[in-house]
Structures are given as structure tokens and as C-alpha cells.
Amino acid sequence: MNVEYSSSFILIIKKGYRVMKKILILLIALSFVVFGCSHKKKGILLPFLTLLNQDAGASTAKSESSAGTATASNGGSVVIVDNTGRGNNSSGVLLPNNNSDSSSNATTNSQTSGNNSSSAGSSNNSSSSGSNSNSGSNNSNSNSGSTSVGSNSDSGSSSGSNTGSSSSSGGDTNTNSGSTNVGSNSDSGSSGSNAGSGSSSGSDTSTNSGGTNVGSNSDSGSSGSNAGSGSSSGSDTSTGTGSNNGSSNPSTPSQEITGVITVNDQIGSIPFTYNTVQTIPLNLVVTDKQSKPISGATVIVSDNEGHILFQGISNNIGKVSGTITVETALGQITLEITAAGESISNVINLINVVGINREIKYEVLLPVAAAPTDTDKDGVPDTLDTYPQDPTRSSLIRIPAEGVSTVAYEDLYPSAGDADLNDYVLHIHNEEDLNAAGDVIRLRGTYQHVARGAGYKHTFFLKLPVAVGATFSRKVVREDGKIVTDLTTKTVSSSDLNLGIQIHEESNKTTSNPNVNPGGVYKPGYIATIEIVFNSPVKKTALGSYPYDIFIKVINTGKEIHFPGLYKNANGTDKYLDSNNFPWAILVPGAWKYPYEGLDIRKDAQTGYKEFNLWVASNGTSYKDWYKHITNQAKVFPVPDEDSELMGFLLRSMKKNAILIAILLIGAGAAVAYILKRRTLSQA
Template sequence: MKNGVLLVLGISILGVLGCSLPYSQVPNGSGSALPSDAIRDVFRPPNAVFTFQTLLPVELALDVELYDSTGGATRSLAGAVIIATLRDIPGNVVYAGRVADGHLSARVMLPSAPEDIELTLQSEGFADRVVRIRDMVCYSEVNRTMGLLSQGDGARAVDPLLADSDGDLVPDVYDAFPEDPQSAFAYKIPADGNLTVAYEDLYGLAQAGDADYNDFIAEYSITEVTNGLNELHRIEVTAEETVKLAGYNHRFGIRIDGFEGSASLTGSYIDQYGNSVSMDRTETSWANIDLFKQSGAALHKQASFVLEFDTAQSSAVDRPPYNPYLYVLNTGQEIHLMGEQDLSGVSHSYQDGEGFPWGLLVPLKWTPPAEAQRIELHYPRFANWRQSFGAKHTDWYLHYDDPYVPPPDDIVAEESQVTASAAQESNPRLGSDSMGDLVVYTSQALQADGSYIGDILFQRYDSATKAWGSPVLISGSATDDKFNDVSGSRIVYTAFDSPTSALGQLMLYDIAQGTTVLVMPGADTFREVRIDGDVVVWTQGQNGSTRILYRDLNWAAGVTVTLGGPTPAASNVEIGSRYIVWERAGDGQKDIVGYDRLTGAWISVSADPALVERLPTTSGNWVAWQAEDASGSTTIRLANLAVKPVSSFAAVDDGSNVARPCVAGDLVAFESAAGGNLDIYLYRISDGRIFQVTPDTADQFLVNLYGDQAAYVDLRGTSLEVYASTFWLPPAE
């Protein structure tokens, strides 16, 4: 489940280097005909200065390409109408805009609590794309190249019959204002429309407030309306004063900075007598908009305004939550959110002597602490958030009277049975597509002649690895299918002619399309096959002369590159986001070899003459494998290929039979007989700790690791079944 990177194999082949997303869905093209998406997302860096923000910007950069129905030739983007929409899981619109000439650039504001966001691409005559971006706020930039697939040879993205009543380049079917040429899209920020701003009002008089954040509280909602060029046309704000427990009185408003030209301001405010008064004026470059003139007269009353720009804004305008301010009438002091300027444009700290902000914004309707009760009393995770400088517990405001309970100083694992049949199920491989998480596995049914015929199935499961829905059979009944793997919506496997035949074909099934195609034409002696994005690698050849082959699915049919073998023989290949690794036979032993997809270099990972080294696996820069010495004792060894010269160390050497590692991120899963039977364990690279995942007395083996989930084969019943566990580990030491 990683992104493709550049491959150099004596010829120049263009690729994209993106970040690996082991915990997130990595969306490939929506069908086998589409190239995989190029993903260049950037994780949000640590806060250089922590300003208590709970509404965070994510830069969105999309490039969209149109393909014919075969996924081959690209269609012209000239005049194409492509609409991109972001929605939260309840379906609220987070952002909407037009992809002009195949490109869209926007800044999206999201609450700091991690949440999945769905990106939809639509264009007339092309199949819709829906991609889920896991925890989108965890990225500072979502940068992707994606494709749309034509629904037929006659399909086009520009349809003269598609009505555009106001001529703003957005057809009526997508236009929120089909009769207004200056308005096309509208979305609330945040998507559910709720912001709360709370203040301590002793700023300038005391070193610190009492941190109950209830001296003055207002709720306000923001709607931004953009035109067909994705430029900001107007801002609509509605506010209500909800709490006033202070003895002082205040004036509350919102400042909007940095727009070009002038703008008309209309709406109404609450005056010092509690009356609603209309406003209608012109603002230039910036606007200070008083909404409540005197807080003592405005409790539970509403004010609103519309700021409509004479010239639509492209980038200069201030972004939500803008600059809400509180002017304390009794003291003459202004209070703003940290990082904001006062009404005259001068910067101040707005942080008290104890490190707390004088003003605090949360992106929802908020239940404030009671008078004289500090915020940590009812929102105990606020302290965790503040002490981590915003790096942890970013959802603190969702946990009223719900303290964070650190996990015990050991692993907590929740196990579920994935399969339950009379067949023998094995080789589980975890992944995710646009519909969610899934596990692919081989099911071998006993035949009348005593042989077993394998089929490939996948089963969807939830975040607790509990299966939902029915397993889906993807392979044919006429072949013996095994050696499955998964990446995004693509599943690969080897289809043998029969249980006794060494001849087979490499198959690729696309979940989104429900189609199966050949990876390579014709039959051969194929073994295991592995996939990452567009790249497929496999073992091929007779015993003693096997070789490792590499194929990019975008290449012409039948084109491959040999990475290793047949002399000496190479086998047991695995692929990661950066490296491809395999074992190489020679001199009565086996060594570990790698290939760097970025640089095109072959790497001798380990060639210890005293060890038989087998079954490598790779993730990021790490390679793990099983090593056996002359006495038959096995260890799990690790090497970081980013460190030169490459050297390895024994990560797990407990004197038991440890075998078949699987590395993912900071973890290595493996099986061990330390307890008398085979169990699944985890080794954490960052601190060297080992955790036992399965304490059952039956055997568990053939583990596959994906983020905080592990799938494995279990023998506690009369047949082999697939089980899975979601686990939680204590913090690294």
C-alpha cells in the first residue's frame, strides 16, 4: 500500500516519489485501465510555535487527467469541466471547486481532530472517482495526480447540451447558484458550520486568567461563496453571544484582513441597548466588524454580515476563522487569538504568564467549564494537548469529562476470526481500497481425489478487524489459485493449471471494476507474486534456476526486467515503497539481495557465510529476514538500507524458533515457539521491545502486518482459519 517511485533500469522511466501511507488508504486508479494515482502528500510538521489552533490549513493540489475507456490515450483537457468536492463522513461539504485545465489549488481549513475526508471527482461522460483521505488534517499538503476514465468512446468532458445558465463555466448541475454568474460554490467552515470562541477578560490587568474560558463566549458560523474560477466572492457570517459570566462588559467583532480592493458590508449588529441595527457600508483592504456593541445587552442574540468583494479574491484574503476580537469596555484592552494582530495591525502575544491563551477557539458548539473551574477539569485532554505543543490529543475538545487513560505498559490486542469454513484458509494479506480495510486470502478446498484446489477471496473488516459483509470470491474454479497479494483495489495471484502442475498464469483482479486481466501473457512456472501500486514483481522458473522479474503495468504487454537469477537462483521476493528484496542461493547457503527503486542500484543486504538467510520483507528503509545458523537456531535480523555501509543486527534472538518476519513502519511481526507453540509477536525497532500478540495455545503463523493490525493463520480448530488482531502498544521508551 505504498506509492510508486522512480525506477532506473538502464532506461529512463518517469515515476513519482510520494510518502508512504501505511495507516491510510492509498487510492490507485478507480479501475485496472487507469494508471495509479501519483501521491505526493506531505505530513504536517511539528509546530514551530504553538498557538493553540484548532482549525488548521491543508493545501490541496490536484492534477487531473482524462483517459479513454481503455485507460490508454489521454483526452484533451481543453474546456473540460471537472468538479472536485471534499466531504466529511456525515456528508457535509468541506470544499468544492472547478478543476481548471486539469489543475486545482486551494487551501482547505479543517478541525484539528483527525477525520476521514472523501474526495469526489466528477466530469460529464466520465466515471466518478471517490477517494477517502484518511485523517486529512494530519497533512500540511494533499498533492495528487489522478485520472478519470471515459464511460465510452463518445464521452467528453465538455457537453454543449449541459446547461450553464449564468455562463460561469460551472454547469447548472454542479452550480449552487445557477442564475448568478459571480457565485458557483458554497461551503461552511468548518463543514458542520460551528465555531466557538471563548475569552478570559483580565488581559492587561493580571498575569494570568483563571482558565475557565467563560467570561465571554460567542458562537459563529462561516460560509464562503466562490465563483467558477474558485475565487472568493463573498463571506457570510452569523454570530450569537452564548455565555457572559464576567462582571465586565465587552464589544465583540470579527476583523477580516488582507483583501484586495473594496467590498460591500451589509448585515446587522446588536447595539448597546440590545437592538438589532442594520449596517451597509464599504470597506477597503480590511474590515473591523463589530457584532455586539455591549455584551451585557446581547446575550442569546444574533448578528450577521455579508462581505461581498467588488473584485473576487484569489489568494490575498484572510482565511477562517479570521480574527475574532473582544474589546473589554471596562479596561480598554483588546483580546485576540494567539498569533493575530490587534485592530491597529500590531502583534501581541495574547498568551498569559502560565502559558495559556487569553482567547481560545474550538471548531464546534462547545460546552464551557463552569465558573472558576479550570478548563483541564472538564477537558483533561487539553493539558495533554498543551504540554505536547499541539502534537498530541488534537481532539481534546471532543472529550468532555473524559480523561486520557494511558495504555498499560504492555500490548492490548483485540482479536477477531475472519474466516470460518471447512476449507483450509491461509496467506492473509492486509490492505485497503476506497471502500475501507480488507484482507485477501487463499482458501483451499479438499477434492474427491484428496487434492486441494485453491481460490482467492477477500473479506472486508472494520477498524477493530471484525469482518463485515460476506467474503468475495475473485478467482476461477478451473485453476488452483494461490500466492495472493493486494495493493489498493488491485489483487494479484498465481493461477496454476492444476494442483499438480507447475505451470500457471499471473492474474490481476481489480475490486473497483470487478475485472480480471493477465499480468503476463501465456503460462510459465510462476511462483509468488507481489504488487505495490503499478509495479508487480514475481518469482519465475524451474527449481534451481528461478529468477525475479519486474513489470510496470503501464509498460507494453509482456515487457519485463529481470532483477535477479537464474544463476544463482533467486526467490521469495517482496516489495516495499522504496526497495524490492529477495533471497539468493549460492555456496550451499542463501543471502539477501535488494534493489533500490529510486536509484536503480542493486544492494547486497546480507551475505554472512555462517548463516542461511531467507524470507526477506521490507518497509521504508528497513529490511527484515530470517537467519539460521549451523545449529539450526533462527534469529530475525534487520538492516537499515539508508545507512551506509549496509550492516545488519539480530533484532530477535531468544533461543527459540523465530521465523517469517513481516516489517511495517516501526514494527516487525514474526512467529515464535518460545511458549511451546507458535505465536505471533511484535518487535518495535525504535526501542527494541517485544510484545506477544497471540497467547492462544494453538499455533498462529504466516503473519501479515498493516499499521496497527495483524492477520495470521490459526490452527485452534479442525482447519486452518484466518484471524486478525488490532493492537495498541505502550509509548516507545
């Protein structure tokens, strides 16, 4: 019986193998037919690549363009028209480039006649002029994998052209494989083609596989890529397997287009002031299929870990405005827009982006949805409202999104310091309460003094250049939670805020440990928490960029020390960069391990961060996360990581309350023993 079962099993395996073999052969055959034989290897692989990329609405392609990639919640595609003029990215039907660029399309134009051969290369600066007579030849123009997005115009004779009299008899084949045109594309004259008088007799075949055209496409000239006067006799065949949406060659899209994102981002660079974080303005407009503004669309911006950086609602003209604050080392953010239950998600590349300006247009009819619950009637649904019972507030933005930032000062201003960046060090974070319009209603801050590597005394202040007064609350506690200064609340004027409000007392009182010397035990100092409730909403731009204008006053010298980038000298130079362009204040993401006392971060023999100088030399464009790469642990103070700080706090709390914890543990153990004893007796 075992032999019979084994034989049957082997027969089943063999039959299955034969079936799979036939399916494989069929797929290979189809790949040649559908995707064209001019690129056989690609044709063979495409069916399998299609299986690997089921989601046609997304793309894994990356680009230097800020446009990024986009998807839709309904599975449809999202077109991205990049008007920033840089990049060639693609997603779904996505794609940038508003410039005239003849080099982005790889075009091969070859002619063969007996012993006479002329080749134009790949659309790069190669040309041939003269009279060519080709008999029984194939004239092949191949455009493989090209991408064009936005408004692209080529006029006249572009690269890779043959000029003169050309005669071709035989087969003329034009193959465009995988090309995509989005926006308005106009070709006049020749681009990677044959220009001049030409005649072609025989069969003329044009194949466009997998291509997608969105927008207006205009080509002047003869069939294929022959521009100028020409005649063609014989059979002419055009085969296309893509979608064309526009005024030229209309066909049914293979996938419904859910929306179009028009990108008008500001690309450039900000002045380098040793900044490791940046604040980027955000301006969006949301419209429907008829280009009418959509009111009440929700906009959420998050980082790649899902932390919310911004949240807003479109107003009656479809506009959403605000800012996001991110580390300069952050490469991408995600923008999600939802209207009537339909969501469009856009991953934005942040390289060189100094302003995000986009229009999101829905190309599908949005369903009429029931109004969501909005208890406080502020226009923000309760499901998205951080404060559903408070009509003045709707969202909370934490900066940084998690953890702390380290702020470090040198205190010898106006003289250059020793660049150990530890004279006065704090760990900080802020929270902003915003209303539905994205204006700031309340500002909170937590400021812990963690190091003092100087003989001078300092006090710590916050200055806000706003035009309204506020209510100011402040409380100071020790690391273990013991209250130093009870919560106090007072009214402050706009003038008070403009001059600066004090957050910490003298630095010799706010920390008992310097936390800057080798062998020292880390023991951080006092924690000040503040809240400012503005008398009326304040624009985020009025507050300034995080960490706002925080500064120290050096009691011994009477000097204020601010961050660079805020104040100028009479000659236009930065007031808070020294003669070597080194700052007296710097912000670093996370719980930064700053240099030991007396060690210059700029000197190779003393620094624990050799990438610091490389970052400075690049004006902040390279080595953006230098602070994460310690090259010499012996040169930096071992500040615990943020998780370690929490564990240390818990351990200190346990030590302080050891007797109470012991009693609780004994009680819990007795309760467990009693329950187990009862269970044992009941089972006996």
C-alpha cells in the same frame, strides 16, 4: 405419504451435502495449485477471502500514508503513486513509498546441505559469509505480501544477504506471493539474497502469485534473487498469476486501470496555537491519457458524513485550487473527481497533512459527452451550481459544515487570566460564496453571544486583511427572533475591513444572563448576522483561516484580544500567548460546555476536561477531541447540545404564540372530526 415425503426430503439433503462437499474439496485443491503450497494456510483461505472482497478496485487496508485508498465509478482500478515518502498503503493497485526501504520486503533465504545450515532471516541485518557447498538441497527465497509504490531503488548488498562462494545442486525455488510493485523499481546487486559467485543445477522455479507490477521494473543478477556471477542448469519455470504493466515482463492486467493519482502532499505539523480546526490548502491537476489538461472536471471534497468542504471546476490548464477547513480530530476526507461522466474517488488520510497536492491522470479514453446545461454560463453545470442564475457565484461552503463553533475569550490581557475561558463566549458559523475559480465573492457570519463571566464590558469585531472594499450588511435579533437592530447596509473600504468592523455592541447589553454560574439557567443572548459582498473576488488565502481575525475590545482597559498565531512581538514570540503559553482566545467545535466561573481548566481539581492538559502537552498531536470527553460534569456549565437548543427555541416559540397554536389545533381537530363523520354517514 408423510413418511415418503420425509424420506425424499432427506435424500435431497444428502445429495446436496455430497455436492457441496465435492465443491469444497475442489476449491481447496485449486487453492494449492493457484496460490502455491509454500503458504498452505493462505492458499486455502484465499478463495474465500476473494468472495468476501468482491471489489478489487478498493481496499480496506489502512496506513499512516496520506495517499489513502481510491476507487473508480466504472469498476476499474486506480493506481496511487505516493511521492510523500511515507507509508505503505494499498488500494486497488494502490500504493505508497518513494523511498529506498530494504526492510519493507520480508525475504527468507535458507540453505540446507546435510549438517550444514545457513539462514539469512527476514531481510534484517543478518548475513553469512564463507564457502557453502550444498548438495541435493533446496534454495528457497520467499517474498510474501510485500508492497512497493512509487520509485524504489535498492543498490548494492541490502539486508539479509549471504556473501561468498555458494554452490547449490537440486531445486531452487523463488516464491513471491501477493507482492505489488507500482512505479519504477530497480534492484542492483543483492537484496535479501545470495551475492557472490554461485552455481545452481537442477530445477529452478519462480512463482509470483497475485502480484501486480505497474511501471518500470529492472532486476540485475541471476534467476530468483541471486545477484552476481552465477550459472544455472536444468529446468527453469516461472509461474505468475498477477498483472504486470510496465517495461518489464509485460502481461495483460487482470483489471483495467482507470486512473493514476500521483501524491505530492505536504506532510508536517503546524505550530500549536491551541487550534482545534485547521485550514489545508488544496492544489489539484487533472489530465487525460495523453497527459493533456482536462478543463471542466468537477472536484468535490467532503467529510465522512457527506458534508461538502470544497467544490471547484478545473480550469484550462486542468488546475483546481482552494482550501478546506476541518477539525484537527478529523481523520479522513473524500476527494471525488468527475470528467466526462467518469468518476475517481480518493479517500485521503489527514494525519500530519498540511497541504494536499495531487495529479489525477485518467488512463481510459474519456467519451465525448454533450455539454451539460449551464444557465449562467459560468462553466459550472446547473446540477452542481448552488446559484445557477448567478454567473458570479457557483458554490456555498459552510464552516463548520453543520452546527456551530464555540469561541471563548479571557479578558485580562496582557495579564494572564484565570483560565475559565468564559469571560466572553459566542456561538458562530460562517458561509462563503465562491465563484467557479474558487475565489470568495461573499462572506456571511452568524454570531450569538452566549455567556459573559466578567465584570468588564466588551465589543466584538471582525478584521479582514483584504485589498478591496465591500458592501457590509448587519442585523441583530434576540434568541426568540425579535428584532433588536434592523438590517442596515453600508459601503466599507479595504481600510475599514483591515481595521475591523463591529459586529456586537457592548456585552452588558447583548446578554441578560451570565450563563457561567452553578445552578444558572441557560439563556443565550443576541444573534448578529452579517454579509460582506466584496467589490471583486478575494482569494481564500487572503481572508485567513477560519474563524478569520475575530477579536474583542475590552472597553475598561482599551485592549484588543485576538487569537494566537496571528501577531508577533518584536522578539518573535506570539503576542497572544501569555508567559505560560496559554491563550486569551480559543475556538472549540460544537456547542461547548465551558468551565464554570473561576474554575481553571488546567487544574486537575477544577477541570471538567482532564484530557485538555494531555492535548496541550502533546502540542495538539494527541487527544485532539478532548472537548468531547467531559470527565467531571459538575465543573462545566450545562450548555444544551445543538439539537436541544433547537428544541428549546421551538418550545419558547410555542409558549410565545400559545393562543394562536391552540386555535389552530382546535380548528384542525374540528376538521378531522367533520371528515370522519361524513365518511361514517356515507358508509351507512
